[in-house]
Amino acid sequence: MRPLNKEEIRKLNDVKSDIFISIYIPTHRAGEAVNNGKDVIMLKNQVQKAKNELVHRGLPEVTAKEYLKEAYKLLEDTGFWRLQLDGLAVFIADDFFAYYRLPHSFEASLMISNTFNLKDLMPVVQGKGHYYILALSINKIRFFEATRHDINPIKTPSDMPGSLEEAMRYTEVTADIQRRGGNATGRVNQTVYHGQGAEDERDDFVLEDYLRRVSAAIFNMIKEEQAPLVLYGTDKIKYLYKSVNQYGHLLEKSVDGNPDEVKVDQIHQKTWDIVRGIFNEERENNIKKYDELAGTGKTSYDLARIVPAAANGRIEALFVAKYRQIWGKFHEENQSVEMHETRQEGDYCLLNKAVIDTFLNGGQVFTLDKDDLPEYSVDTDSVAVMRF
Numbered sequence: 001m002r003p004l005n006k007e008e009i010r011k012l013n014d015v016k017s018d019i020f021i022s023i024y025i026p027t028h029r030a031g032e033a034v035n036n037g038k039d040v041i042m043l044k045n046q047v048q049k050a051k052n053e054l055v056h057r058g059l060p061e062v063t064a065k066e067y068l069k070e071a072y073k074l075l076e077d078t079g080f081w082r083l084q085l086d087g088l089a090v091f092i093a094d095d096f097f098a099y100y101r102l103p104h105s106f107e108a109s110l111m112i113s114n115t116f117n118l119k120d121l122m123p124v125v126q127g128k129g130h131y132y133i134l135a136l137s138i139n140k141i142r143f144f145e146a147t148r149h150d151i152n153p154i155k156t157p158s159d160m161p162g163s164l165e166e167a168m169r170y171t172e173v174t175a176d177i178q179r180r181g182g183n184a185t186g187r188v189n190q191t192v193y194h195g196q197g198a199e200d201e202r203d204d205f206v207l208e209d210y211l212r213r214v215s216a217a218i219f220n221m222i223k224e225e226q227a228p229l230v231l232y233g234t235d236k237i238k239y240l241y242k243s244v245n246q247y248g249h250l251l252e253k254s255v256d257g258n259p260d261e262v263k264v265d266q267i268h269q270k271t272w273d274i275v276r277g278i279f280n281e282e283r284e285n286n287i288k289k290y291d292e293l294a295g296t297g298k299t300s301y302d303l304a305r306i307v308p309a310a311a312n313g314r315i316e317a318l319f320v321a322k323y324r325q326i327w328g329k330f331h332e333e334n335q336s337v338e339m340h341e342t343r344q345e346g347d348y349c350l351l352n353k354a355v356i357d358t359f360l361n362g363g364q365v366f367t368l369d370k371d372d373l374p375e376y377s378v379d380t381d382s383v384a385v386m387r388f
Contacts, residue, residue, distance in 0.1 A: 004100055004124055005145065006225050006360070012116050013356055017093035019067070021050050022117035024106035027084035040081055043088065046110050047071045050092075053112050070097035085149070091116050103149035107323055113348050119320065119355040122365045131275050132222060134214075135232040135259035135267055136241065138164035138207070141214060142259070143221075144267065148276070151268040160217030167210040204240065211237070212244040219246035226362065228278060230271040232259045251275070283366050286317040287374040290385050294375075298388075301380040303350055304337040310354040313361035314387050318354060321370035321381040325349045351382060363387075 023046045027039045047068055054064035065072070071090060074080060087106040090099045093116070104124045111117040124130065124147070133144040133151070141162050143154045161167035222229070229247055231238045232255040242250065255270045262270075293299045300306055307330050309315050327347040328339035340347060359365050375383045 004102065004121065005130065005222075005227070006125070009118060009121065009125065009356070010224075010360060012091060012098070012118060013360065015091075015093050015096050015116065017096065018114075019054070019093065020113055020116045021068075021090075021092040022111045022113075022120075023047070023050065023071075023088075023090040023092075023109070024117075024120055025088050025108045026105040027086060027088045027101070029084060029086070034082065034084070037081070039084060039088070040075060042108055043071070043090070044075055046108060047075065049110050050112060053110075057112075068092065074099065089121060103147050109323065111325070111349070114346070115348050115352060115356075117349065117352055119349070119352040119367070120323070122355060122359065122367050126226075126359070126365055130227045131271070132225075132227055132229040133232060133267060133271050134218060134229060134241075135262070136211075136214065136237060137233060137258050137260050138210070138237070140260050142267075143218065144264070146268055146271065148272060151264055153264075154221070157217050157221070161210060161213055164207070164210045167213060168206065207237065208240050208244060211241045215241065215244045215246050222247060225249070226364070228275050230254060230274055232257070232262075232267060232271065234258055251278075282364065286319075286364060286366065286385060289317070290319075290374045290383060293385060298386045299384065300386065301375045301378055301383045303339065303354070303380075303382055306382055306384045307337045307350055307354050307357075308335040309384065309386060310357035310361070310363070313357075313363075315354075315358045315361070315363045315384045316387045317364045317366070317385040318358045319366045319368055319373050319383045320351050320355055321373060322367050324351060324370065324381045326351050326381060354382060354384075358384075 023043065025039065025042045025046060028034050033039065050071075051061070051064045051068055054067060055061050059067070071092060074090070083101070085101045085103050087102045087104045088099060089102060089106070091097070102124050106120060109117075109120070130145070130147050133146055135142040135144070141156065141160070143156050144151050145154050146152070156162070218229075226249055229250045230253075231241060231250070233241070235256065238254055251274065253274045255274065259267060290299050300309070303326060306315070306318070310318065311330065311332065326339060326349065327343040328337060328350045329347060330337050330350065330353060337350065339350065355365050370381065373380065373383055
């Protein structure tokens with residue numbers, strides 16, 4: 001299962017096509033709904049609606065069915081339907097098909113437009129506890145991506161050392177290290193160390209060099225992300241790692257101890273206990289900031305202002321109402337926004353555009369019930385805190 005992160009959102013946003021189909025349905029992990037095929041029926045209904053809309057737009061029925069062929073295959077895959085989480089997102093375009101089983105329950109929906117509906121994914125990538133875990137010792141490195149409900153290992157690049165021994169295998173010893181007992185060939189004897197305090201037996205210089213290489217590799221993998229990174233390790237190795245860390249969202253709080261023999265589910269629980277409060281805190285802090293800055297020109301509830309601001313990377317935090325769609329166009333040449341009460345030819349969802357532009361430009365996005373938006377004086381579907 002592909003992890004759903006910023007890189008994956010960017011890939012979906014970069015797909016080129018004449019037609020984009022986005023389908024969301026709630027699914028079930030077990031129970032009567034699974035046994036009775038409720039999830040299959042729900043997707044089948046959405047695929048049928050998609051076929052009918054494509055035909056209504058002028059596609060021959062055989063062409064519409066061909067466009068949806070991968071979705072039809074998914075309906076027949078009995079093994080797939082036994083392995084669901086809480087929601088399923090399906091994306092179809094020209095020569096493109098992708099699906100995501102997700103720990104978030106969606107309202108059933110279908111959108112056919114000239115972009116994918118990625119707005120509804122935001123609770124998964126920003127609002128439901130998406131974070132990273134680096135469990136590290138001198139003998140083993142494990143890197144994970146997690147949410148409240150899942151934890152998945154991430155394959156690290158081949159140039160990242162998987163242990164201190166591996167790092168030292170190709171590392172030339174400096175003159176300083178040679179004076180401390182390095183051999184004449186400039187290589188260090190390879191030894192595996194065991195126990196919580198084993199790293200004390202190695203010079204800080206060697207450990208720091210090892211961790212610097214790990215940090216550089218981790219940074220290159222997730223440098224565009226905003227998700228928190230939690231360390232799991234002994235005090236010394238965490239201290240040295242923090243001194244060479246390059247990722248801007250490394251948490252100060254961490255898990256203590258040698259993680260080498262700790263099971264994955266235990267790593268998940270220990271780290272979730274640290275990050276669980278962070279996500280609600282971020283939302284509340286941004287709501288407070290909106291209230292404090294209201295009326296200063298650094299906030300807006302006007303979508304005609306929010307859309308160009310998002311496109312130009314000027315939004316720090318964006319709040320949008322769940323499952324709402326506002327149709328129109330953004331004219332980049334003069335930075336104007338055209339909105340329509342009903343969908344017209346060439347229109348796309350402006351809320352979706354504002355959300356994706358904000359997210360990909362490094363802003364935070366929060367999808368809330370309309371009544372929970374931090375603006376009570378006007379009827380609006382979006383409010384924003386501006387960077388400038």
